[in-house]
Amino acid sequence: MELIFDQGAPGRRGSTLPRLDVPEDLSSIPPRLRRRQPPELPELSELEVIRHYTNLSRRNLGLDTNFYPLGSCTMKYNPAFHEELARLPGFAELHPLLPQLRHGGALTQGALAVIYETQELLAKLTGFAEFTTQPLAGAHGELTGVMLIAAYFRSRSERGRRVMLIPDAAHGTNPASAAMAGFQCRVVATDAEGNVDLNDLRAKLTPEVAGLMLTAPNTLGLFDPGVRTICELVHAAGGLVYCDGANFNALLGRARPAELGFDLMHLNLHKSFAAPHGGGGPGSGPVGVCEKLRRFLPVSRIRKRDDGIYFLEYDCPDSIGYIAPFYGNFGVILKAYAYLLTLGDEGVRRVGANAVLNANYVRVRLHDLYPEPYSRYCLHECVLSARPFTQYGVHALDLAKGLIDRGFHPPTMYFPLLVPEALMIEPTETESKAELDRFIAAMRELAELARTRPEVLKMAPETTPVGRLDETLAARKPELAAR
Numbered sequence: 001m002e003l004i005f006d007q008g009a010p011g012r013r014g015s016t017l018p019r020l021d022v023p024e025d026l027s028s029i030p031p032r033l034r035r036r037q038p039p040e041l042p043e044l045s046e047l048e049v050i051r052h053y054t055n056l057s058r059r060n061l062g063l064d065t066n067f068y069p070l071g072s073c074t075m076k077y078n079p080a081f082h083e084e085l086a087r088l089p090g091f092a093e094l095h096p097l098l099p100q101l102r103h104g105g106a107l108t109q110g111a112l113a114v115i116y117e118t119q120e121l122l123a124k125l126t127g128f129a130e131f132t133t134q135p136l137a138g139a140h141g142e143l144t145g146v147m148l149i150a151a152y153f154r155s156r157s158e159r160g161r162r163v164m165l166i167p168d169a170a171h172g173t174n175p176a177s178a179a180m181a182g183f184q185c186r187v188v189a190t191d192a193e194g195n196v197d198l199n200d201l202r203a204k205l206t207p208e209v210a211g212l213m214l215t216a217p218n219t220l221g222l223f224d225p226g227v228r229t230i231c232e233l234v235h236a237a238g239g240l241v242y243c244d245g246a247n248f249n250a251l252l253g254r255a256r257p258a259e260l261g262f263d264l265m266h267l268n269l270h271k272s273f274a275a276p277h278g279g280g281g282p283g284s285g286p287v288g289v290c291e292k293l294r295r296f297l298p299v300s301r302i303r304k305r306d307d308g309i310y311f312l313e314y315d316c317p318d319s320i321g322y323i324a325p326f327y328g329n330f331g332v333i334l335k336a337y338a339y340l341l342t343l344g345d346e347g348v349r350r351v352g353a354n355a356v357l358n359a360n361y362v363r364v365r366l367h368d369l370y371p372e373p374y375s376r377y378c379l380h381e382c383v384l385s386a387r388p389f390t391q392y393g394v395h396a397l398d399l400a401k402g403l404i405d406r407g408f409h410p411p412t413m414y415f416p417l418l419v420p421e422a423l424m425i426e427p428t429e430t431e432s433k434a435e436l437d438r439f440i441a442a443m444r445e446l447a448e449l450a451r452t453r454p455e456v457l458k459m460a461p462e463t464t465p466v467g468r469l470d471e472t473l474a475a476r477k478p479e480l481a482a483r
């Protein structure tokens, strides 16, 4: 397909501007900022532009076109209704510098109410005292969380606590966030059942430990039955326990992390709460904290006066400061708010239950061919292994490419690192049994192909505009021009 820059012809136009109805006066623009030559932009008709981008979009495997069981990402359906709400002019056209009420304006009250109410709902679902919706991604939430932990120990003059414990199953963002906040990371092992190795944890709980970052349910898709004990051990050693809540879909309406013993956590509104992951656009990784960490939360904090007026509070002397200016991800928060109100308490409880049911259905229908490293019920996702096929020279990557040819987005591969040839499948609650059955049939067909004609799988994908790419080379030496 031609790049858009190679298309069109001089003089073609895709837009019609209204006639200039004010005097043409450029004198206020300094000469050095004035363009001397027209920009070298492609000249195309509107139809050409529409066709170009529509055709490009059809080359994508997206949630709106295909089943998307990408583990740990909770690619659930993002209701179209939420997009309508986010486009309401009263929300979409809000300027971040509009006055708050205390300056005599009332235009931001609705938006502040949405953020405040969302934070309250998240606090209710997780059991924490207060949430901030400022962080713009899950990893950003983690960074906020570990900065809160650092601030807590600074306030207690416990400056020696410089170590963050992180299980070997953790998402890579955990150690990255801890390191950015100035902590040294130390790894805690996983035991033979897929839980935190309690003996290893005990051995590593030295006086320098500030805390533990624990993913719950963990990245193997398993609920660690030792979670209360783990929190007690870390607390007894003077540390805090951070919950990576990216996998919260499994617990929605069923368990509150604060009651399990965690001191703080982040959620991913663009995972568990049906907001889109957004092609690089803003996400939302709100952070909830227990009472003793509240005073360190980032500014501004959204407060509600007794007379029902909302305002942004900046007077928080112990705060870690700004994490992100302006709540620029407001649309994401709004979608999560709509999601929670639409579902209600009972609907939220069904999300977790059906997500777990779907994952276990896939697991049980596939584990004869794709062994599970730990044989037990999973939560919202199952981790299986493609190891039996390596004897035919077929790897998880080849099976993933085969899935693309059959109209499925591949599951997460080679993560968690603990499981060789890992395929991490997260169907989510929004898929029907019929769709899961189609996926299971494709996985079973691919297993047969791997055994009987492995060379065919090495050619996949064959239905895409470009075939098998050298992914390392594509990342290191991207060739972006059209061929």
Ligand SMILES: *Cc1c(COP(=O)(O)O)cnc(C)c1O
Pocket: 072, 073, 137, 138, 139, 140, 171, 173, 174, 215, 219, 244, 246, 247, 268, 283, 285
């Ligand atoms: C997705 C994820 C994160 C990071 O969230 P982002 O919004 O992608 O930054 C962290 N931990 C786990 C377990 C995740 O699945």
